[in-house]
Amino acid sequence: MPEFEPTDKSTLRQHPQRARYDRETVHAILDEALVCHVGFVQNGQPFVIPMNCARDGERLLLHGAPASRVVRVLATGAPVCITITLIDSLVVAAEASHHAMNYRCVMIFGRACEITDPVEKRAALVRFVEHFLPGHMEHTGPLRDADVAAVAVLAIPLHEVSAKIRAVPPSPDTARTPPRWAGQIPLRLIALPPAPAPGNTAPLPLTLVSFTRPGLLSL
Amino acid sequence: MPEFEPTDKSTLRQHPQRARYDRETVHAILDEALVCHVGFVQNGQPFVIPMNCARDGERLLLHGAPASRVVRVLATGAPVCITITLIDSLVVAAEASHHAMNYRCVMIFGRACEITDPVEKRAALVRFVEHFLPGHMEHTGPLRDADVAAVAVLAIPLHEVSAKIRAVPPSPDTARTPPRWAGQIPLRLIALPPAPAPGNTAPLPLTLVSFTRPGLLSL
Numbered sequence: 242m243p244e245f246e247p248t249d250k251s252t253l254r255q256h257p258q259r260a261r262y263d264r265e266t267v268h269a270i271l272d273e274a275l276v277c278h279v280g281f282v283q284n285g286q287p288f289v290i291p292m293n294c295a296r297d298g299e300r301l302l303l304h305g306a307p308a309s310r311v312v313r314v315l316a317t318g319a320p321v322c323i324t325i326t327l328i329d330s331l332v333v334a335a336e337a338s339h340h341a342m343n344y345r346c347v348m349i350f351g352r353a354c355e356i357t358d359p360v361e362k363r364a365a366l367v368r369f370v371e372h373f374l375p376g377h378m379e380h381t382g383p384l385r386d387a388d389v390a391a392v393a394v395l396a397i398p399l400h401e402v403s404a405k406i407r408a409v410p411p412s413p414d415t416a417r418t419p420p421r422w423a424g425q426i427p428l429r430l431i432a433l434p435p436a437p438a439p440g441n442t443a444p445l446p447l448t449l450v451s452f453t454r455p456g457l458l459s460l
Numbered sequence: 461m462p463e464f465e466p467t468d469k470s471t472l473r474q475h476p477q478r479a480r481y482d483r484e485t486v487h488a489i490l491d492e493a494l495v496c497h498v499g500f501v502q503n504g505q506p507f508v509i510p511m512n513c514a515r516d517g518e519r520l521l522l523h524g525a526p527a528s529r530v531v532r533v534l535a536t537g538a539p540v541c542i543t544i545t546l547i548d549s550l551v552v553a554a555e556a557s558h559h560a561m562n563y564r565c566v567m568i569f570g571r572a573c574e575i576t577d578p579v580e581k582r583a584a585l586v587r588f589v590e591h592f593l594p595g596h597m598e599h600t601g602p603l604r605d606a607d608v609a610a611v612a613v614l615a616i617p618l619h620e621v622s623a624k625i626r627a628v629p630p631s632p633d634t635a636r637t638p639p640r641w642a643g644q645i646p647l648r649l650i651a652l653p654p655a656p657a658p659g660n661t662a663p664l665p666l667t668l669v670s671f672t673r674p675g676l677l678s679l
Contacts, residue, residue, distance in 0.1 A: 250505065255528050275547050275561070275647075278497035280508035286469065289499035289508055291545040291565050309474050326510040328494050333654070333668065337589050337600040338607030342494070346510050370556050381556040381640060388557030413659035421600060422662040426671055427652040428494075435552070437643040440632030446641050449552065458650075 242299075250350050251403040261404040264299075270347045270404055271296040273327055273456030275373070279303065280322040281314050288314075294325070295365075295372035300396045301349060302356075302365050307393040315353040315395050323349040323397060327456065328428055335414035335421040343407050343425065350401040356394040359386075365394045375454055380446040429458040461518075469569050470622040480623040483518075489566045489623055490515040492546055492675030494592070498522065499541040500533050507533075513544070514584075514591035519615045520568060521575075521584050526612040534572040534614050542568040542616060546675065547647055554633035554640040562626050562644065569620040575613040578605075584613045594673055599665040648677040 245251070245262040253260035261267070277294040280287060290311040295302045301323065305312040315321055325347045332341040356362045363384055370378050414420035435449050453459050464470070464481040472479035480486070496513040499506060509530040514521045520542065524531040534540055544566045551560040575581045582603055589597050633639035654668050672678050 250507075255525050276545050276563070278499075278508050278510075278543055278545070280497075280499040280506035280541075282501050282504065282506050285501065286539055286569075287499040287501050287506055287541045288469075289497050289541045289543040289567070291497075291543055291563070293561065306474050320505055322499075322506045322508045324497055324508040324510055326495050326497070330655075331592055331651075333593060333596070335600065335662075336604070336607070337597060338585070338603050338611070340589060340593065342512065344495070344510070348508070350505075366557070370559060373550055374552060374559065377552070378556060381554065384557050385555070388555070392557070410655075410657040413657050414662060415659075420660075420662040422656070422665050422668070423660050424654050424656040424664075426654050426668065428676075429650055429652060431648055431650050431677075432550075433646040433648060435643050435645050436549075436629075437641070438629040438632050440634075441639075441642050443554075443633060443639040443641040445643075449641070449645065452645055457647075 245402045247403065248401050251348065251401050253403055253405055259405050259407055261406055266404045266406070267347050267399065267402055268296060270325060270327060270345050271301065274325040277323050277325045279311055280324070281311065281319055283310065283314055293369065295369045297365060297368045297396070299399045301399060302368055303353070303395045304366065304369065304392050312393045312395065316355045316393065318352045321351060321353055321397060329408065330425040330427045332411050332425050333423060334411040335423045339411060341407065343409070345404065345406045347402065347404045349397060349399065351397045353395040353397045356396055359389060362394050363389050365396070366392070373454065374448065376448040380448055430456060431458045464621045466622065467620050470567065470620050472622055472624055478624050478626055480625055485623045486566050486618065486621055487515060489544060489546060489564050490520065493544040496542050496544045498530055499543070500530065500538055502529065502533055512588065514588045516584060516587045516615070518618045520618060521587055522572070522614045522616070523585065523588065523611050531612045531614065535574045535612065537571045540570060540572055540616060548627065549644040549646045551630050551644050552642060553630040554642045558630060560626065562628070564623065564625045566621065566623045568616060568618065570616045572614040572616045575615055578608060581613050582608050584615070585611070592673065593667065595667040599667055649675060650677045
């Protein structure tokens with residue numbers, strides 16, 4: 242696949258050396274995402290709504306309540322900006338003003354289409370389960386028609402997209418005697434052992450016994 | 461302090477039982493935040509930019525490069541929506557369509573003011589260090605005047621604000637024999653041991669030996 246073509250909106254101007262426009266980098270960040278932040282405009286007012294997302298090839302899927310503001314506005318094809326941010330470390334510099342973070346983020350500009358075809362919609366919802374709970378669809382069986390009908394599903398094509406990655410350690414302190422410490426505090430997301438719901442009588446399914454997905458550190 | 465008064469924009473309409481308008485809840489979520497997503501409009505186009513943030517009493521602080529789009533637009537007093545989202549667990553239901561997430565989020569509507577007074581600006585930047593690296597200012601000494609001058613600092617008053625918290629387990633499966641598992645996979649952010657920068661010769665400062673801050677699980 243060709244790289245994303247940077248546009249006026251998607252070209253990174255601050256620290257352009259951190260920009261990535263290749264699909265592999267963008268896909269890897271999206272595939273780790275638990276949440277995206279969806280920005281849209283209503284009557285001149287910006288809104289930023291956290292939503293679950295799942296990549297399906299060259300598009301990003303969202304779902305929500307049909308009555309919600311974000312679904313109603315996006316379904317009209319209004320311009321949207323979707324941002325996904327993963328934090329990798331706190332960068333601790335020798336100078337307090339040089340503290341920073343290492344992170345990976347993706348920004349997607351475009352317009353959403355609502356998926357209304359029941360077959361395509363069902364497949365999109367299965368993608369969500371696979372994104373968050375890989376392999377777990379086998380345990381729960383197919384989605385019910387009424388549940389598929391009750392939710393709105395939106396797709397945004399990956400077309401006007403950029404990634405930005407900061408992955409640099411701080412400079413060591415060579416100016417002072419004794420020197421000040423400089424380095425990173427790596428941050429990771431971990432899954433604690435699954436906690437059964439009150440009243441659950443079923444054994445933990447195999448798919449959750451040693452649960453992992455992209456972006457989760459396995460202990 | 462009185463609760464935040466829900467406005468047309470900040471009133472939660474989807475799952476209103478999950479809404480919180482009290483300051484204690486909002487403050488606690490903001491104090492865990494490593495990143496916020498800042499939404500604004502330029503020429504009708506929404507932008508969502510991930511930024512570091514720090515709460516300073518009843519306002520949220522942001523900082524950025526003076527030349528960046530987000531700083532330039534926010535400094536004009538344009539309307540802004542800032543969203544902070546913390547993910548607590550994957551909710552695994554017996555029915556695939558009932559999978560969910562437990563999370564806490566805050567949404568702030570308002571307009572930013574740029575902090576230009578050097579004394580107030582310096583104090584605001586110190587708040588950022590205290591937010592991310594509690595106690596660490598002692599190790600690095602004061603910020604340099606040139607560094608304070610080089611960055612833009614913005615403040616958004618906590619005035620039109622709501623929190624939304626989902627913290628419910630799934631229902632146990634009572635419909636099937638044998639039943640399907642229902643429960644949660646708790647997710648936590650952890651700090652790995654500090655990694656010195658290449659060339660660092662200084663010992664790890666005491667503030668980082670057993671580093672912790674709100675929202676980080678200590679192992």
